[in-house]
Amino acid sequence: MEDDAPVIYGLEFQARALTPQTAETDAIRFLVGTQSLKYDNQIHIIDFDDENNIINKNVLLHQAGEIWHISASPADRGVLATCYNRTSDSKVLTCAAVWRMPKELESGSHESPDDSSSTAQTLELLCHLDNTAHGNMACVVWEPMGDGKKIISLADNHILLWDSQESSSQAVLASSASLEGKGQLKFTSGRWSPHHNCTQVATANDTTLRGWDTRSMSQIYCIENAHGQLVRDLDFNPNKQYYLASCGDDCKVKFWDTRNVTEPVKTLEEHSHWVWNVRYNHSHDQLVLTGSSDSRVILSNMVSISSEPFGHLVDDDDISDQEDHRSEEKSKEPLQDNVIATYEEHEDSVYAVDWSSADPWLFASLSYDGRLVINRVPRALKYHILL
Numbered sequence: 001m002e003d004d005a006p007v008i009y010g011l012e013f014q015a016r017a018l019t020p021q022t023a024e025t026d027a028i029r030f031l032v033g034t035q036s037l038k039y040d041n042q043i044h045i046i047d048f049d050d051e052n053n054i055i056n057k058n059v060l061l062h063q064a065g066e067i068w069h070i071s072a073s074p075a076d077r078g079v080l081a082t083c084y085n086r087t088s089d090s091k092v093l094t095c096a097a098v099w100r101m102p103k104e105l106e107s108g109s110h111e112s113p114d115d116s117s118s119t120a121q122t123l124e125l126l127c128h129l130d131n132t133a134h135g136n137m138a139c140v141v142w143e144p145m146g147d148g149k150k151i152i153s154l155a156d157n158h159i160l161l162w163d164s165q166e167s168s169s170q171a172v173l174a175s176s177a178s179l180e181g182k183g184q185l186k187f188t189s190g191r192w193s194p195h196h197n198c199t200q201v202a203t204a205n206d207t208t209l210r211g212w213d214t215r216s217m218s219q220i221y222c223i224e225n226a227h228g229q230l231v232r233d234l235d236f237n238p239n240k241q242y243y244l245a246s247c248g249d250d251c252k253v254k255f256w257d258t259r260n261v262t263e264p265v266k267t268l269e270e271h272s273h274w275v276w277n278v279r280y281n282h283s284h285d286q287l288v289l290t291g292s293s294d295s296r297v298i299l300s301n302m303v304s305i306s307s308e309p310f311g312h313l314v315d316d317d318d319i320s321d322q323e324d325h326r327s328e329e330k331s332k333e334p335l336q337d338n339v340i341a342t343y344e345e346h347e348d349s350v351y352a353v354d355w356s357s358a359d360p361w362l363f364a365s366l367s368y369d370g371r372l373v374i375n376r377v378p379r380a381l382k383y384h385i386l387l
Contacts, residue, residue, distance in 0.1 A: 004376055006345050009055045011044055011370035017070040018352035018366040021045075022142075023077040027107065028358045032372055033067025033082060041066050041084070042120065045105060048374055050359065055374070058105050059120045068094060069139045075148030078106040079126065081140040094136035096153050098164065098171065099123040127164065127171045134158040134176075138187045141201070144194045150174075152201050152214070154187035159203060161214055177217040179205060189233050195241035202244055202258075204231035209246055211258055223261040227252060233277045239285045239307035247275035253290050255305055265305050270298050270339055277353045283360040284385055287340075287377065291350035297343040297365045299377065303335040310335065340381055345373045 017033035028048040034041045045058040065084040073079035083096045102121050129140065135156025143150035151162040151171065157179040162171040179185040190203040200220065201212045209223040209231060229249035237243035243265070247253045251271045254264040273294040281287035286306035290298050303309060346367040356362040361377045376382075 004379055005053075006343070007048065007053055007055060007374045008345060009046060009057070009372045009374075011042075011372065013039070013042065013370055014368050015067075015366055015370045015372075016351035016368055017067045017082070018354055018364060018372070019070045019072045019080070020354050020357040020364075021077060022072045022074045022357050023148075024107065025358050028356045028362060030354070030356070030364045030372070030374075031070055031072060031080060032366060033062065033070040033084075034370070035066040035068070037066065043067070043070070043080075043082075043101075043123065044372075045101070046364075046372060048356075048362070050362075060101055060105070061120045061122045062099075063122065064095070064097065064125075069137075071140050071142060073148040074142050074144055075146065078103065079148060081129070081142070081151065083137040083139060094138075096129040096137040096140050096155075098126040098129065098151070100126055126169050129153050129162055129171055130155065130160065130173065134160060136186075139189050141190055141192045143198050144192050145198050150198075150214075152190060152192060154190050154203060157185040157187065157205070159187065159190070159201070159212060159217065161217065175214075175217045177212065177219075188231060191234050191236055193236045193241075194238055195236070202234055202236070204234055204246065204248075207231060207248070209234060209244070209256070221258050221261055223256060223258075226254065226256070226264075232275060235278050235280050237280050237285050237307075238282050240305075243305065245278045245280065245288060247278040247290060249274045251275060251292070253278055253288070253300075255302065266302065266337065268300060268302075270300070270342075271296065273349075276349070276351050279354055279363075281355055281360060282357070286385075289353045289355065289363055291353035291365050293349035293351075295344070295346045295348055295350060295367060297346070297350055297353055297373075297375070299340045299343070299363075300337070301340050301381070302337050304337050341378060343373070343375055345375075346371055 013034035013036040021029040030046045032044045041062045043060040047056040065086040069083040081098045138154045140153045153160045160176045161174045163174045164171040187205045193200040209226045211221040227248035227250045231248040234246040242258045244256045253268040255266040271292040275292045277291040279289045286303040288300045348367040348369040352366040
């Protein structure tokens, strides 16, 4: 069972930002952004060599500041966006920008660079997203199926839709909307739905989840008190268009059907501290990954609310006449949800988890102490799903 073992990579800096290189579907590649107050911050390009079970890395300098969020263009392997801190007049501002990595680093290289000779290269700034006119940036999300030209950013209580033009060297604010209401209204995170022709975005602020129509920038649903405390993250089911997962500081992960927002469809209570991240598997939507400041990563099998709640659909012809109907009845019961595995390779808060864009059975998790762990879905389960 050797190759189910985790592979661990340690950055020398603290880190909380992780993304798969979304446009790369051949090489297994993740980007990690550091948070250092003393040194220039970095983006580590992590290439996982599946055959030899080793990690190759390249480092890019991100001199703009500590990285709070990172996201990769779905259309261009060389383009990414970061949200980062910079200090101005002794105030700390969180800005967002779009960058391009050097050409030779765009695709997954499997030559291990000679460490002594590899000097860190710098990212090329393509454009700023607004630089703080609307407040502090919480995150940047790309239109998932698009050409990499449409971007949503969340800044304090503003949701901003950008149109990037001329090889992304400038971004024009196409439309925007604001949260209305009392109190400190600030977005914590958002995701762009892959459904409905990519016209919907979901956001989290405080304990509330909201859906937005990107064509009119108007609100289409609102789940108030979705969590008992701050909502940290959300994600859309890739195969079921109305299904959405959320997680937060009440230690819970909740699954919603946005057509009926009064009650969650399911709730998971496996973590013992804040849940920072929830991610659906892109190919097999029963697999859900969560990371928490209890320093654990949990892989759950949410099969009852997946697109295959009965496993593989059984054809009536498959059941021969002499078999009694009990097996037929049995095959029509939804399968049971369960925790597949709990991963305990981290010793610090796990701030980010994500699936590889190239291999649906592989995922990465990142804890604040700079430890990146690459794990695989247990092989027995993988074959159970496939066969």
